[in-house]
Amino acid sequence: MKIHREGFATISLVFLVLLVINGAVSYWFDSPALTWSLLAISVVFFLFIVSFFRVPARKNTEGGNLVISPCDGKVVVIEEVYEPEYFKDKRLQVSIFMSPANVHVNRNPISGEVKLSQYHAGKYLVAWHPKSSTENERHSVVIGNGKTDILVRQIAGALARRIVNYLKPGMQVSQNEEMGFIKFGSRVDLYLPLGTEVTVQLEQVVKGAQTVIAKI
Numbered sequence: 001m002k003i004h005r006e007g008f009a010t011i012s013l014v015f016l017v018l019l020v021i022n023g024a025v026s027y028w029f030d031s032p033a034l035t036w037s038l039l040a041i042s043v044v045f046f047l048f049i050v051s052f053f054r055v056p057a058r059k060n061t062e063g064g065n066l067v068i069s070p071c072d073g074k075v076v077v078i079e080e081v082y083e084p085e086y087f088k089d090k091r092l093q094v095s096i097f098m099s100p101a102n103v104h105v106n107r108n109p110i111s112g113e114v115k116l117s118q119y120h121a122g123k124y125l126v127a128w129h130p131k132s133s134t135e136n137e138r139h140s141v142v143i144g145n146g147k148t149d150i151l152v153r154q155i156a157g158a159l160a161r162r163i164v165n166y167l168k169p170g171m172q173v174s175q176n177e178e179m180g181f182i183k184f185g186s187r188v189d190l191y192l193p194l195g196t197e198v199t200v201q202l203e204q205v206v207k208g209a210q211t212v213i214a215k216i
Contacts, residue, residue, distance in 0.1 A: 001054055001055065001056045001057060002054075002055050002057075003050065003053050003054060003055070004053045004054070004055050004104075004105055004181060006053060006164055006181045006183065007050070007052065007053025010049065010052075010053070010183070011046075011049060011050055011053065014045075014046060014049050015046060018042040018045070018046055021038070021042070022035075022038055022039055022042055025038050051101070052100065052104060052183070052184060053104070054103060055103065055105055056103060058207070058209055058210060059210075060175075060176045060209040060210065061176075061209065061210050061211070061212060062175055062176065063175075063212075064111070064145070065147075065215055065216045066110075066175075066212050066214075066215060066216070067109045067110055067150065067190065067192065067196075067212070067213045067214040067215070067216065068107070068109050068110070068175060068176060068208075068209060068210070068211070068212060068213065069096065069107075069109070069200075069206040069207060069208050069209070069210065069211040069212075069213050070096070070106050070107050070108065070109045070152055070179065070188050070190065070208060071096055071098055071102070071103075071104075071105070071106050071107070071182075071188045071206075071208045072098060072102040072103040072104075072206065072207050072208050073096040073097050073098040073099065073102050073187075073188070073205070073206060074096065074097050074099075074203060074204070074205050074206070075094065075095070075096055075097075075200050075201065075202055075203065075204045075206060076095050076096070076097045076187075076202070076203075077093055077094065077095035077189075077202075078092075078093070078094050078095075078198060078200075078201075078202055079092075079093055080092055080093070080194065081093045081191075083151065083191050085118075085140055085151070086116055086140065086142050086151055087149075087151065087191065090194055091151070091191040091192060091193065091194065092191070092192040092193065092194055092195075092196050092198065093189055093190070093191055093192075094189070094190045094192065094198060094200070094213055094214070095187055095188070095189045095190075096187065096188050096189075096190075096206060097186075097187050098182065098186055098187060098188065100184055103208065104181055104182055104183065104184070105178055105180075105181055105208065106152075106154055106178070106179045106180045106181060106182065106188060106208070107175075107176050107177060107178055107179055107208050107209050108143060108152075108173045108174065108175055108176060108177050108178075108179050109143070109150060109152060109175070109190060109213065110143055110145050110148075110150055110175055110216075111143075111145055111173060111174045111175040112143045112144050112145030112146070112172070112173065113143065113144055113145075113170065113171070113172055113173075114141060114142070114143055114167045114168060114169050114170060114171040114172075114173060115142040115143070115144050115149065115169060116140060116141060116142035116151075116169060117139070117140075117141050117165060117167045117168055117169055118139065118140050118141075119138075119139045119163070119165070120137065120138050120139070120140070121137055136155050136156050136186075137155075137156035137163060138153055138154060138155045138156065138163070139153070139154045139163045139165045139180065140152070140153045140154075141153075141154075141165065141167050141179060143173060147216055148192075148193055148216050150190060150191065150192060151189075151190070151191035152179065152188065152189070152190055152191075153188065153189040153190075153191070154179075154180060154182050154186075154188055155182075155186050155187040155188065155189060156182065156186050162182075162183045163180065163181075163182050163183075164180045164181040164182070164183070165179065165180035166178060166179065166180055167179055167180070176208075176209040190213060190214075192214055196214045196215070196216065197214055197215040198213065198214045199212050199213065199214055199215060200212075200213055200214075
């Protein structure tokens with residue numbers, strides 16, 4: 001397991017802040033119980049922050065006819081919807097909710113060419129809100145491989161306030177390579193062609209780069 005590069009600055013800042021707070025409390029209050037209690041809480045909190053940015057080693061699932069999960073989380077939506085940003089027609093939406101305990105790196109569900117990479121500023125509704133897909137801060141990416149085009153949308157939530165995306169239009173990307181990162185979790189939506197064979201169910205827990213979401 002390694003720590004993602006997006007976490008270095010945050011982890012360093014949290015460490016310094018906790019160091020200052022614990023030093024100040026130890027200096028100003030002559031209370032061993034308070035000092036040790038605060039230290040224990042600080043250690044747990046620091047490890048919790050570190051866990052947000054972990055990138056565990058995994059054996060990836062690959063296949064040209066497979067759509068692989070772009071993130072860790074739980075499937076919360078499988079439904080037919082109108083997609084207004086790029087396709088402007090009906091698509092099959094599969095949404096994955098990322099909790100603060102999940103791995104937060106996002107990956108390409110298929111290999112192909114990046115046809116769209118667009119950031120949108122927005123609100124910070126809770127990730128399961130029906131309007132979060134269109135009103136929250138988000139970043140949309142469309143990847144096409146000659147057989148199909150798939151839209152992947154990273155969505156910020158009530159806690160997640162920064163979406164990172166590394167893709168640019170025209171890039172050739174490989175399945176399971178890093179697409180980006182959502183700090184402190186939220187949600188990722190997939191928009192697939194109607195009739196796509198979805199291989200997951202509602203409430204199913206999925207893993208990025210491993211779980212097959214659908215077959216093309």
